[in-house]
Structures are given as structure tokens and as C-alpha cells.
Amino acid sequence: MVNPVVFESMRRLAHDLRRIREKRRRSLQAVHNETKIALELLQHFERTALYDHERYNPVYLRSFARTYASALGIDPAQVLEALELAQEGLYRNQLAVQYLGEAPLPEEGGTMPEEITAITPERPAEVEEEASRTSETPALPLSVGPGGLERLERRSQWRIGVVIVLLLAVVIGFLWWWLRPLPAPEPLPLPSPAVVPVDTGRAVLVPETTAAVASALRWVLGDTIIASVIAAFDKVDPIRIRVDNDLRRPYWIEQGDTLQLSFTQRIILEEQLNDIQLLLDGHPYPTDRRDLQGRLVITREGLQAYLDSLAR
Incomplete structure (x- = not known):
């Protein structure tokens, strides 16, 4: 008033x-x-x-x-x-x-x-x-x-207040997007295993190579080939192995353990072959491909031919 x-x-x-x-x-x-x-x-x-x-x-x-x-x-x-x-x-x-x-x-x-x-x-x-x-x-x-x-x-x-709030929202959204945890990449599908019968009646798991993959890949062996002997089914006591021109030697392997050897031209495995799985440069190799004396004789040329057959 x-x-x-x-x-x-x-x-x-x-x-x-x-x-x-x-x-x-x-x-x-x-x-x-x-x-x-x-x-x-x-x-x-x-x-x-x-x-x-x-x-x-x-x-x-x-x-x-x-x-x-x-x-x-x-x-x-x-x-x-x-x-x-x-x-x-x-x-x-x-x-x-x-x-x-x-x-x-x-x-x-x-x-x-x-x-x-x-x-x-x-x-x-x-x-x-x-x-x-x-x-x-x-x-x-x-x-x-x-x-x-x-x-x-x-x-x-x-209006200035509204603009400031909007800018803060945009900045917070950008920081969240920039710092967000990235999702883990999806794992590559593993090849399904196939069962290959052996003389002992036991089954050896060998990765199945599809025709499309096999036709696109041809394994090339290196100068040195790594042989992995796995005591998959029982204790190996012992297995006898000859590497290239070396003497034949016995090896004892506990069940579940792996013995690794390297060779350049040839490797010969004898005794207790039914109790092992064999990988050559990481490729499964069947243990039933034996000679008349029951030995598993693997040469560089034979291994290359076997791998090439998988690619056909």
C-alpha cells in the first residue's frame, strides 16, 4: 500500500x-x-x-x-x-x-x-x-x-539452465558410451569329435575335418616334427621309441601325462600302443597304422601323405 x-x-x-x-x-x-x-x-x-x-x-x-x-x-x-x-x-x-x-x-x-x-x-x-x-x-x-x-x-x-542440463546429459551419455565394458567376443566353434575304431576295441577321439576346411588347408610340415605321446587309457610301462637314427629307448608315462619328442625323418613306437593317443605337430594320428611287426613307423613322407589325404 x-x-x-x-x-x-x-x-x-x-x-x-x-x-x-x-x-x-x-x-x-x-x-x-x-x-x-x-x-x-x-x-x-x-x-x-x-x-x-x-x-x-x-x-x-x-x-x-x-x-x-x-x-x-x-x-x-x-x-x-x-x-x-x-x-x-x-x-x-x-x-x-x-x-x-x-x-x-x-x-x-x-x-x-x-x-x-x-x-x-x-x-x-x-x-x-x-x-x-x-x-x-x-x-x-x-x-x-x-x-x-x-x-x-x-x-x-x-533457457540457459535448460541448455546446460542438456549439455551435461550429452556429456554423461558420451562418457558412459566411451567407458562401457565391451562384450567378450563369441568363442569360435570347435570341431565336433568323431569316433575312430582301433584294433583294441577302444575309441580314440579325433577332431573331424570337414570337406570344406580340408580342401582349403594343406598341412606343411616343418623341419622338426613334434610327437606328443599321451597315456590316455592306462599307465604306459614302458613304451619303446626310436627317434631318427638314435637307439631305441624305453619311456614310462603315468596315465594322463604326455611325453614329447622331436624328430626330423622318422619315429618308431613299439609296445603298449593301445594305451596311447598320438599327436604329430598337434594333428591326431591313428595308432592302428602298424606294420607286420606291430610297430608304429612314421616317416616324414608318410605323415605328409596322410595329412594330404585329409585335405582331399
Whole structure:
């Protein structure tokens, strides 16, 4: 609710500030250009010091008055002191006494000069057009910034907040995608085993080579061939093996263990052949391909021929 005493005091302060500006030959347009305050607010300030304005706020008003005083070249501290008096209904004409050389009004019973009641703020030609534009859109509340007073742009601040939230969401999504654990690669299918009968009636598991894979691969033996003798079915006690031109030697292998030997041209295995599985360079080799003496004689040429037969 408007206090009539305060309202009169604020109008007297605004009237004195306008006359100080006119005496210093500063137009409202010049003040607007320097302070960036809307012309509509400047005009209303010089009528009632914004006391009856819908955007009136004591905090904003102090910043407004300080900026306005700086634009006129007068002491902002004195203007703020006068504003405090006006807000208490105690301002007489202190600024007019100091800057216009007028006599002070009496403390009690002073009334507004007649010219104040009929104040018509100046509207030079260059201001008319701007005032008509600004009057169509109500000015926003004022806030204090590094360059003086600026109008608050609530919608802009709200939009900036939304943009910041969206950017944070995009950044978090990108980081999650970048740091997410990659799925383990699917294991390659293993060849299905096929059962190959041997003389002993036991079954030896040999990986099945499909026709398509076998036709595309031809095993090439290296200079040295690795023979892996596996005691798959029972303890080997012992097996006798001759490597190339070396002597025939006995070997004892516990069930489940593997004996590895290397040869270049030939290897001969004797005794307990039914209890083993044999791998040559990692390729299963049947143990039933024996000679008339029951030995397993494997030569480089014979092994190559056997591997080539699998590729056909």
C-alpha cells in the first residue's frame, strides 16, 4: 500500500534529480546511452523515483540511483543518503540546496512545490520513438552487474539452465558410451569329435575335418616334427621309441601325462600302443597304422601323405 507521506517525499527527490540533470544539460537519451537503463524507467524514476512502479524494489532502487547519479556527475553517496531520507518520508530538498543553490524547506509543514504536482517529463523528439517502443513491453526487474544496472532476463536464464542440463546429459551419455565394458567376443566353434575304431576295441577321439576346411588347408610340415605321446587309457610301462637314427629307448608315462619328442625323418613306437593317443605337430594320428611287426613307423613322407589325404 502506498504511504502518502513517503510518496510525496519520493516525488520531491525525483523532481530535484530531474532539475539537477537539466541544469547540467544532460538529456535522458544521453543518460540512457551511458547507463543502458530503459528510457521508460528513467522517465518514471524522474516522476516518482519508481515508488509507484510495479517493479519497485528498494535494493534495485539503490543501484538505480547510484548509476543515475554517476551519469550526472554528482556524488552517489549523497544521492543514496537522500534516497534513504525519502524512503522514510523525511526528504525535503537537500539535493536542491546543495546542487541548485535553493533555500532549505522547513522541517515541519513543508509541502510539495506546485510545479511538482504538474510534472511533465521531457520528451525530446529523439526520445519519443524509443519511449513508445519501450512502453509496449514492461521493463524487467533490475539487477546489479559489473557495468551498472541491467534488466533481468528470467526467460533467458531459464533457457540457459535448460541448455546446460542438456549439455551435461550429452556429456554423461558420451562418457558412459566411451567407458562401457565391451562384450567378450563369441568363442569360435570347435570341431565336433568323431569316433575312430582301433584294433583294441577302444575309441580314440579325433577332431573331424570337414570337406570344406580340408580342401582349403594343406598341412606343411616343418623341419622338426613334434610327437606328443599321451597315456590316455592306462599307465604306459614302458613304451619303446626310436627317434631318427638314435637307439631305441624305453619311456614310462603315468596315465594322463604326455611325453614329447622331436624328430626330423622318422619315429618308431613299439609296445603298449593301445594305451596311447598320438599327436604329430598337434594333428591326431591313428595308432592302428602298424606294420607286420606291430610297430608304429612314421616317416616324414608318410605323415605328409596322410595329412594330404585329409585335405582331399
